[in-house]
Amino acid sequence: MSEKDYNTRTNVQKRLTRLLLLTLTTSLAFMGASCQQSAATATQSTAEVAPQVKEQPSDTRTAIENLKITSPDKLHPRLMATSKDFERIKQLIGTDPQAKAWYKTLQTAAGKTLKEPVVKYELPDGVRLLPISRKVLERTIQLSLMYKLTGEKAYLDRAWGELSTVSDPALFPDWHPIHFLDTAEMTMAAAVGYDWLYSDLSEDQRNTLRTAIMENGLKPALSVYRGKADAKKIATFWKTTTNNWNSVVNGGIGVGALAIADESPETEALSGEILQQAVQSIKSSLKMYAPDGGMPEGPGYWDYATVYIAYFLSSLDSAIGxxxxxxxxxxxxxxxYFPLYVEGAGQAFNLGDGGTGTISKAPQLLWYADKFHKPELTYGVKNGSNPMNLIWYKPATVKSPTEAGAPLDKRYVDPETEFVTMRSSWNANDAMFVGLHTGDNEANHGDLDAGDMVLDAMGVRWAMELGSDDYNLPGYFDMNKGRWNYYRKRAEGQNTLVLNPGSGPDQSPKAKTSIESFISEPNRAITIANLTNAYAKDATSVKRGIELQRATQSVLLRDEIQLKSPGGIWWFWHTQAQVEVSSDGKTAILSRSGKKLALRLPPDDEAQFKLMNAESLPTSPNPPKQAVNKGIQKLAIHLEGVEQTAITVQIDLMRGSEEQLPPLEAAKPLSDWPKR
Structure with missing residues (x-):
């Protein structure tokens, strides 16, 4: 037996011991493999025979038989939390200040929901039911949790109002399987309501909700798993894709199966096959976190995918063992660790279609911290207010990265994800933070953004990412052509280089670029990226180097470009700061929130700063209805008729009334920079 199998088996044995003691079961046998173990309390003792758990359900019965062992006699609640967990939460609210604060926030939010009308079947953007599904999930968790903690019937009744509405075929004819995320999230909502409220729902209510889960969620999913779905009516690609869709759909559908699995021979057959398929299918997307936990779709989709992974895996643990x-x-x-390293001054490095929201508040970090014994992952969760915080919170799991001795810098090495973040300290309000992205331009939700960077200092984002545009724009997800017409998706809409701009893509859409060298030392961090593949049409070599000095919180940014023939080079830096460019074009002073940052060019350089609007170049496509980037400017450098050049920018803080900047040092070629 491998160490992994042993550890898994041991955890199951502990789980079974507790539940078997509760039910006074004297012995169990499963799958022909047994292990004798005893457990005793002051009043009783029980012997058990524990199953040898496999990494994949061997057939459609395996998960059902495990469920009946771990959650016997239709035991509820069992999704993510048990009755014992809800009792633990009640006690924490009375004794733990953090839990009490979260509860107060939950109570206020649930009180507002009591007064709101139930949802209606509508596609707000004409394409997706997803906002409705998410609202139902949010309300169901909120109201069901409040009912479990208080016993106040108003929460039960209001939760049933929501659940009965989405379960009524006359009001919700389906859960919109053509966009299966909608279906998965609604299934998740119905499953939580069914499980957490099970003992207080009438048999008719259970039947209503169970039927809706089966007909609107599980059966459409099963048709996909079996390869029999009509792709014109049901989205099917999620079964094998490696992106967030796979995690979310398998997670939501899997939780739905766990909720109703043991109700009848029909639900056993349906849920057993669903669980067998979901456990296998979700591996497609789980593989993208190898080897170091990075996520090519960026922070927003990391949050989306990993919360559904946590929903599913924590439910498997609590329901099946x-x-x-x-x-x-x-x-x-x-x-x-991804949220810790991808965030700077209260904002994420929002690659691709990501937003700047602080995913370090994500509630699933409490589950990952507890599951993998990494308390530092919960660093920012105390600042959040998600109801799931109470479900996954264990007071002993809260610890800061500084206390844990977490490295300040991180390189994610997967070729699709690859990027580096560097910081002067873990003090988000004051630290200098720099992120540099390479990776794969074909990554899901990706941009033409090789070499893109963000920079934070003194609690301000000085070099910003624009993030997503409207998902419903024509061709927005056409990675072969249409996407690259939109400014926010093109290289000119990033903080990187554009060579010989024209109407076509301004980096190779199929480019794969990489970090060539990365050094993290106590006093500094240095990284060099090889961007040549993104510009192979025009250049024989393009490299970008960044050095962060921690003590002075200064950054040196250097680009070296070798074109195939004399041509044009653009350098861009997007910012919401006010910008003042010196008369000689060698210095740019950025001001925001009463703070200042200086960017300087060597006096003998041919490069000069200029200020531009954050909009398409005259040679670029400019399709209608794309976002207008109000309040955003871009600092630019433009060179023409050059074949080989280097652009060196020194970046320094200007603290308080001190306007004196350190002297510029002679620029060194990247070949002379330290490497590793």
């Missing part, structure tokens, strides 16, 4: 080895897949134990 095993996640069939899914949590042991390479990189998953490390992915909780």
């Amino acid at each position: 095993t996640d069939y080895g899914l949590s042991q897949m390479p990189g998953l134990s490390e992915t909780g």
Whole structure:
């Protein structure tokens, strides 16, 4: 037996011991493999025979038989939390200040929901039911949790109002399987309501909700798993894709199956096959976290995917006693660090279609911290207010990165994800933070953004990412052509270089670029990126180097470009700061929130700063209805008729009334920079 199998088996044995003591079961046998273990309390003792858990359900009965062992006699609640967990939460609210604060926030939010009308079947953007599904999930968790904690019937009745509405075929004819995220999230909502409220729902109410879960969620999913779905009516690609869709759909559908699995022979057959398929299918997306927990789709989709992974795996643990080895897949134990390293001054490095929201508040970090014994992952969760915080909170799991001795810098090495973040300290309000992205331009939700960077200092984002545009723009997800017409998706809409701009893509859409060297030392961090593949049409070599000095909180940024023939080069830096460019074009002073940052060019350089609007170049496409970037400017450098050049920018803080800047040092070529 491998160490992984042993650890999984041991955890299951502990789980079974507790539940078997509660039910006074004297012995169990399963799958022909047994292990004798005894457990005793002051009043009783029980012997058990524990199953040998496999990493994949061997057939459609495996998960059902495990469920009946761990959650016997239709035991509810069992999704993410048990009755014992809800009792623990009640006690925490009375004794733990953090839990009490979260509860107060939950109470206020639930009170508002009591007064709101139930949802209606509508596609707000004409394409997706997703906002409705998410609202139902949010309300169901909120109201059901409040009912479990208080016993106040108003919360039960209001939760049922929401659940009965979405379960009524006359009001919700389906859960919109053509966009299966909508279906998965609604299934998740119905499953939580069914499970957490089970003992207080009438048999008719259970039947209503169970039927809706089966007909609107599980059966459409099963048709996809079996390869029999009509792709014109039901989205099917999620079964094998490696992106967030796979995690979210398998997670939501899997939780739905766990909720109703043991109700009848029909639900056993349906849920057993669903669980067998979901455990296998979700591996497609779990693989993208290898080897170090990075996520190529950026921080927003990391949040979306990993919360559904946590929903599913924590529900497998609590309902069945095993996640069939899914949590042991390479990189998953490390992915909780992603929010810590991708965030600077209260904002994420919002690659691709990501937003700047602080994903370090994500509630699933509490689960990852507890599951993988990494308390530092919860660093920012105390600042959040998600109801799931109470479900996954264990007071002992809260610890800061500084207390844990977490490195200040991080390189994510997967070729699709690859990027580096560097910082002067873990003090988000004051630290200098720099992120540099390379990776794969074909990554899902990706941009033409090789070499893109963000920079934060003194609590301000000085070099910003524009993020997403309207998902419903024509061709927005056409990675072969249409996407690259939109400013925010093109290289000119990033903080990187553009060579010989024209109407076509301004980097190779199929480019794969990489970090060539990365050094993290106590006093400094240095990284060099090879961007040549993104500009192969026009250049023989393009490299970008960044050095961060921690003590002075200064940054040196250097680009070296070798064109195939004399041509044009643009250098861009997007910012919401006020910008003042000196008369000689060698200095740019950025001001925001009463703070200042200086960017300087060597006096003998041919480069000069200029200020531009954050909009398409005259030679670029400029399709209608794309976002207008109000309040955003871009600092630019433009060179023409050059074949080989270097652009060196020194970046320094200007603190308080001190306007004196350190002297510029002679620029060194990247070949002379330290490497590793």
